[in-house]
Amino acid sequence: MSRLEELIQELCPNGVEYISLDEVIDYEQPTKYIVKSTDYDNSFETPVLTAGQAFVLGYTDEEFGIYNASKSNPVIIFDDFTTSFHWVDFNFKVKSSAMKILKLKPKAENIASFRYLYYAMKNIRYSPANHARQWIRKYSKFCIPLPSLPVQQEIVRILDTFTELTTELNAELDARKKQYEYYRDLLLNPDNKFFTRAIFDVTKQR
Template sequence: MSEVRIPEGYKQTEVGVIPQNWETKNIGKDATLKARIGWQALTTNEYQSTGNYYLVTGTDFNAGEVQWDTCWYVDEWRYKQDLNIQLRIDDVLVTKDGTIGKVGYVDELPKPATLNSGVFVIRPKYNSFVPKYFFYVLTSNLFKEFIRNITAGSTITHLYQKDFVTFNFPVPPKKEQTAIATALSDVDNLIGSLEKLIAKKEAIKTGTMQQLLTGKTRLPEFATREDGSAKGFKQTELGRIPEDWDLVELRDLLSYEQPTKYIIDGNEFLEDGTTPVLTAGKSFILGYTEEAHGIYRSLPTIIFDDFTTATQFVNFPFKVKSSAMKILKPKSTSVPIQLIYLLLSNIDYKVGDHKRHWISEFSSLKVRLPNSSIEQNAIATILSDMDAEIQALQQRLEKTRDIKQGMMQQLLTGKVRLAH
């Protein structure tokens, strides 16, 4: 077997091939690793909803940040009980129970804070590495692989200190550590901005749906009569609706088809393919297949899960995982299928007093619907455009996350250098 060629300027180490001027560090030798020790454990009645001293748990990490508004509080004596776990700016946190290996970084301290027994705090000894750089090391594949190796075959979800202290990681010179951490932080900031923008757009869409799909707010061109006077409302079993709207049962808008011929065989799953497989539960894509079997191609349609009442607007061809998925086809093109789907997204599915929602019950549900096909299309277009904008932002978010993963793989291994 031929030897693996080491590029010029690089060297082989226990953490792989890294630049010559990089070092390998070890948690046990180059960092302190502290946690709340057993006899200091808190009881549940010590968790307080208000106070002056935060108690940080693993559930308070989100995308590496500590969410202070979700933290509990503890008494002052509990905070002062152990100096080693009183949090400081630049502390790196790792969960050791439950979902192990979840990583957090302390970039602010609104109030004094301590840890519960399920979290480690890691700090460099003698300034041996930049904490934010180390935070990104712990979110990389190197640490994820380390966790997989030490937990392989174990049913106990616990990260033991005796195992954690064996973790080795590559460390460039300080200037390069800072440059790498800054570059990845900039991408994280972009990701956070996109997430906030998407949440804002989704909230706006939800509010717009609640107004337009109920007739509470009319588009200006449909809000007045020919003489210019404002259109009124009429009372129905679903409350007030515009005078030129009606209540329509879903059975009048959609036809139902048994999903039997679309159910996938177990040996047809692929990691990728042309045809998505939808699963019961949340109507999400479970996998792919090359088998089309989607013979009804003239119109898009709606998938309805009669156990959870989740819905998804899809185009053929597709396949489904179980018969709990119901296929609902538009009866005609007179009402936009996008509008019917949006109406389904805005109504209460609570029918019957049992877990499963039978198609007969579902079909009898009523929705508010404009009489005018022009108004129907106008509403559908506005909300579909909002959906398209959100989807474009979500695609950009996913692409940015992929870019970050690629950057981490290159920068944290020294394959790409930012500073020398």
């Protein structure tokens, strides 16, 4: 029996409670963190984020209106129209006001793991039907299972481990792809000397 199964059997023998997200998650409007200039440069320090697929749009040198997130004080940025979201544990600014900055309610710290809530949100299957703000009226009302805190923490440990392994695997695959493309171009490019010499030698043998 796994550690998770043991914890569930011990701490959740009668099942688990379901709660709505707005019972444990608070939100902040991002207005004061919006970047003023879009003249981004990779040499600048502060990332400018969007809750959409792009995530990091660029880097700014603006020194004011920075949201101070960290490993010990993470947030979730939530696209209020598409419901896309990202975990953020570093300082940032944002591109627009079309998002919410989500964080754990102080009163929920003894019953909920913020990282667990993030993973639980990943399991919500919902696609907005219209172009309207989603968090307050719709998304925050979704209910998720909330087992005891030790069970949440074990679930987080397992999922974080797989996330780390997946990241390492993707990095390895990217490296192998670049290596393959390098040697493909080196060996099959008609303009390189190696290829030309090899063709000449084969022709001479005939």
